[in-house]
Amino acid sequence: MECHVSAGGLGSYLRRYWRELVLHRHRIPLEGENPHAVKIMSEGKPNVVSHARYKKAIDACLSLEDIELNVSQIARKHGVEGTGLANFMRIHEPEVIPWREKVRHWLGINDNTHRGATPACTKQYAEAVELYKKTDMTIPEIAGACHVSPSGFKQHLRFYHKNILEQKRKKRSEAQARPEKKRGELSGNGRTYKPSLRTEDKYAKALSLYKDTALTLKEIAERTHVTAEGLRSYLHKWHIDLVRERAGLSGKAEGGLDLRKSKKRMKTVAAKYEKAIGSLRKHPRPIAHAAKEFGLHPETFREYLHKHEPELANRQGMVQTSEGKRMSRQSKEKYAEAIRLYGTTTETLKDIATRLGLTYNSIGGYIRRNHPEVINAHSTLLIEKDEKSVITSK
Template sequence: MCNVSVGGLGSYLRRYWRELVFRHHGISVNNSSLQNVKIIETGKQNINAHMKYKDAVAACDSLTFIDLNISQIARKYGLDATAMANFMRIHYHDTLVWREKVRKQLGINDNTAHGARKKCIKQYAEAVRMYKETDMTMSEIAEACKVSLSGFSQHMRFYHSDILKQKRQRRKVAEATKTFGKLTGNGRMYKPAPATEKKYAEALDLYKNTTMTMKDIAKHVGVSSEGFRSYLHKWHKNLVLERLGVAGDVDENIDLRKAKRRLKTVAVKYEGAIESLRQNPRPIAKVAVEFGFRPDVFREYLNKHEPELAARQGMTCSASGKKISRRSEEKYFVAMKLYETTPESLKSISKRLGLTYNSLGGYIRRNYPEVISRHRDLL
């Protein structure tokens, strides 16, 4: 009539017009907070059902009607016998056990076998075991064991309420935490839906094994870049942190743009230039130009992520406090020591070591004039 969904209308009424919902169900809240009153609460009785069956349940719990069976009591109060029996199996199982025991003692038992049938016990045995020992949902277990979901659910509520109670307690504990692959408050595993995993499987593989950016991967695979980014950050945060070079425990609310250390893509970008610099030491600016990088950016990257390599290429201080090229110092160190400790001429030393005479002489005059004085003392 109004062209709205049933679920949407129900949610709207329960959230904003709860008093109308209670009035519709004939429930009196007695000035209680409407938000704290629930019509249906997990593991507990429906308010309407409680009001409907409470007198009949009280009769079942009384010796006054011990001579009547459940069906007779239900008819006495104008109730459906099967519905009432099911209600008591779920919420008043102890009363049923007590009645059967007393009726046997009084000799008025109907000699009818109560409880689960052997056929049903055998049929649902594996499903019950899986529900008890795993975090799979009822629907997943029913599908795996090839049994009816509604039948399995009813079997659990009637005959294994203790297991359901334990599972509800675990779910309540899990409400505050969300761990991948673990139970959550709604009874499901905290993991992406199979359809979502299938959708992003190829993109995830590329993200793991290549240095392609998220946008390039999304474009290549044909998925939304924002959707893929959200999928990664929610379900594969460890891969995102690994690519950003962030190690150790990370706060969930941290800004990853500020926390990033060494991007995998950037590391691959500079890998060739760094290896070339290691094999053939030369000015950082020259290497940057050779590989098409900005010298200042490449130098900053080296200082941050390859400090030892950057230090070997940079400047150092002599004993007198002068700044000297580290590369020049390593290059002329042996020649300078020979010139300082032997009477051999500088030209002879430079020729023997394959160095340029003018460059060696200029280096010593500028940075180590005291070496020249010591050499003269040897002559």
Template sequence: MNQRRGQLPATHAKYKEAIAACDSMDYIAYNVSQIAREFGLNGTNLGRQLRTHYPEVLEFRERARQRLGLDDGLPRGTRPWCKEQYAEAVGLLQADRYVTVQEAAERCNVSYSGLEQHLIFYHKELVGNRIKIREQATRQQRRGKITGRGTLHAPKPETIEVYAEALHLYRTTPMSVRKIAKQTGVSLRGLYDYLQTWYKDLVCERKGIPYEEGKPVEWSSVRRYNPATAAKYADAITRLKEGGLSTAKVAAEFGLHPECFRQYLKEHEPELYARQGMVKTESGRSMANHSMGKYKEALHLYATTTKSVKSLARRFGFNDCSFGQFIRRHFPELHEQHQKLVQQTKKTD
């Protein structure tokens, strides 16, 4: 359909004077072939230029020659045999916008160039509609939709067959692409390209990335996420959320490496990770589990003796400011109890 879209500047310059002569009453007595010879051109090519880009000039010449009695009596318009020859191909192009002119010519066993000229000359509306559809589809490659070339944007049937099993596993299992490629015997690079080209929506769904067809994907803004790893830790995370067990005990129960499990929780379940590191006091406050273990004995002495925070901190080898802040933040009632005990001891003395 490129011939219908426009002329090259060099072609326009080549035929410019001859076409002007065809549109002039000075040459009305000449037929197109005679005008072509006057300007050193091929008559068939000049006629093609007129029918493709200047049909109004041909209509003007036919009316003027009939009026002047110069009609040569030659038939105009499509020949019956020509119309019959290309009828099947034209019907195919009208019914299926995804079929190209070359494909239609091959299917119907007719000349490609002849079908192209037949469409340009006698089916201008069909050609115009197909050009509009292509122009609207330019730079909009969407799976299952028409492209600017007029073809369907979809993988070839043989490619679909090669990756059918791999695609099914990618849809229905948390297996990594590498494992899927190895199990199905397809190329890892080829499977990556196939998914990225034709099933980017599935790739984004796996990674938890927002996807909108026709818009670029911000891969760098989202953390890499492996569904196989998520499946590996899923049951352990559910057990951990039920409460009552430490991260280490849950990891041992499911045969996981405790440090790897903690790291995964920190990256993908930050709230659960933070909660696991906290315990509740009798007053309902949350505190770090390791802090309670660190200060437990010193707290007992602080509650039952008149030993100061500084002396207890020195005895157990930790910072007195941190110990004092820990008491005031998590056990304010213990601080008041200690102060009363100190005052009672002073009165007794």
């Protein structure tokens, strides 16, 4: 108050940047340890300050000198609150109160007042205790389901069911030690690892569209008025199998898998090329022509076909010769005149290529691969020409 800062903010600042002072104030020895590795309050253990506050009163409760006094009287004698002292002993010194009652009964000075859980209280929390024991529901969830007070139920567990709390604490520690969290299982904080109802409601419509349509993530986000990054994070965290299915991956999700490198045929991409592929199946033609017709990038479309539809890609723009060979329709049309001239004249292929503006090596390779008969015909013409020249010279 004097420095005009909030107590919570100051406490957070001190614990983060001046932790050794906080530990010293709580009388917690460091003994050469890292201050940030030392817990100020350990789960299930008393606070150092609280322990120091109630220590004398607890010692008095265990002393025969004050055995005739009840807990409230001892608390007032040592300047502490009676309820606070009783609660502290129930949680952290559970053997003190039963011992006092037993001794007072032997001495004949007990007040015959029932202490511990009353039958009505036990009945009130019975269903909640069973749920807490057999399920992974949190205390607030159980309290809501059983219509009891969350704080009252928590206090009831701390006072009368320490064994259950210890089992839960052990289970949480085991969950915290696991390398990966799994949906539906208990996490280290005692909650079931799953998205909140609010988050599920927020992305329910987007999830339905992602599951049943081929819309892109961005389109779904725009339609459902959520952020694309938030939706992507939600899907990758809670519905990774659905993401893998859309990416064309089979099997269960594995940790550390880079979907960008391992994705195969995505639903959105398949839908994008579906009409163009169907058209190519019905009417074979060059891939570039089909890509232009459907407003696609030719090289990207060609790459997709060769990756996912190799047979269809190999058939496009190909024709079959009389000998059963397959060749490019475009190449056939491009080299048709050169082949005709080469097979019917004695002009060299290099001269023909130069005259028609073709690449000599390309046309030569094409003829050798696909039209060896033209080479034979050209050779025959050259032989006949040589023979005629010999006869004429004689």
